[in-house]
Amino acid sequence: MDERRRLAKEVELAATPDEVWEAISTPEGMSVWFVPHERVDGEVEADFGGGNTQAGQVLAWEPGERVVYGAPGPDGEPPMTLEFLVEGRGDGTTVLRLVQSGFFGGDDWEAEYDGFGKGWDMFLHNLAEYFRHFSGRPVANVVATASTTRPGAEVWADLVARLGADPALGDRVRLTPEGLEPVEGVVDLHIGSVLLGVRTEQGFYRFMVDDAHHMVNTIQYFYGVQVDRESRSAAWQAWVDDLAGAPGHGRGR
Incomplete structure (x- = not known):
C-alpha cells in the first residue's frame, strides 16, 4: 500500500493510560x-x-495498549482500519497514537x-480538552449532518453568517x-473555512464544512448535564438541512 495512504496522528494527553484506554476501547469512552x-x-x-451510521468489529485487542477497529471486506480483509496505541509516560501523561489505513483508490483519494x-x-483535540476541562464527566452527544451540492466556500460563508x-x-x-439558543464560550478550534469549535462551560460545539465529501455538520x-438529545438533535438537524440547501433559503444575518 502507498505509504501516503496510511494516516498517522498522535497526541499527548494529561491522563493516565487507564483513562485513555477507556476512552478508545469502549462505546461510552469513544462517545466522549x-x-x-x-x-x-x-x-x-x-x-x-443525519441517518449516517457506520458499524465495525474489533479486529485486534491488547488490553491497555492497542485496539484495532475495522469492517471486513468481501475477501476477508478490512478495507479501512483504525488502530489506537496507548503509551504511558513517566510524568503522568499518556501518548495516544492513531493509524488509519485503507483509503479508497479513486482519483480524489488525496x-x-x-x-x-x-x-x-x-x-x-476534543479528547485532550476533555481531559483538561471535563475529565470524568459523562457525555450527552448531539449530532446533525447533511449532504450539500453547494461549494464549500459558499457553505462556510453562510454558516458563519x-x-x-x-x-x-x-x-x-x-x-x-x-x-436555537445562543452559544457562549471561547473559540478553541479554527481551521480555515473548514472548522469552527467553541468550548463552553458545559462542553464543546463543533461546526465543520467538508467540501471533499460535500457535507456540513x-x-x-x-458533559455532566441533562440534555434532551432527541429534541435538540432534531432542531439542529433542521438548521443544518437548511444550511445545506439552496442559497435562496438562507437566513444569513
Whole structure:
C-alpha cells in the first residue's frame, strides 16, 4: 500500500493510560470525544448524524495498549482500519497514537485523506480538552449532518453568517443561530473555512464544512448535564438541512 495512504496522528494527553484506554476501547469512552457509539449485534456502531451510521468489529485487542477497529471486506480483509496505541509516560501523561489505513483508490483519494486528517485533528483535540476541562464527566452527544451540492466556500460563508460571528482562535464569542439558543464560550478550534469549535462551560460545539465529501455538520458534547438529545438533535438537524440547501433559503444575518 502507498505509504501516503496510511494516516498517522498522535497526541499527548494529561491522563493516565487507564483513562485513555477507556476512552478508545469502549462505546461510552469513544462517545466522549468522537461521535456517539454503541454496541449493536456484537459490532460497534458510530452515529455521524443525519441517518449516517457506520458499524465495525474489533479486529485486534491488547488490553491497555492497542485496539484495532475495522469492517471486513468481501475477501476477508478490512478495507479501512483504525488502530489506537496507548503509551504511558513517566510524568503522568499518556501518548495516544492513531493509524488509519485503507483509503479508497479513486482519483480524489488525496482530498479524502486531507479531509480525514482535519477530522482527526478535531477529534483528538476534543479528547485532550476533555481531559483538561471535563475529565470524568459523562457525555450527552448531539449530532446533525447533511449532504450539500453547494461549494464549500459558499457553505462556510453562510454558516458563519447564520451563527452571527466569524471569530478567531482564542476569541470569546456569542453565536446566535436563528431559532436555537445562543452559544457562549471561547473559540478553541479554527481551521480555515473548514472548522469552527467553541468550548463552553458545559462542553464543546463543533461546526465543520467538508467540501471533499460535500457535507456540513455540527457535533456537540455536553458533559455532566441533562440534555434532551432527541429534541435538540432534531432542531439542529433542521438548521443544518437548511444550511445545506439552496442559497435562496438562507437566513444569513
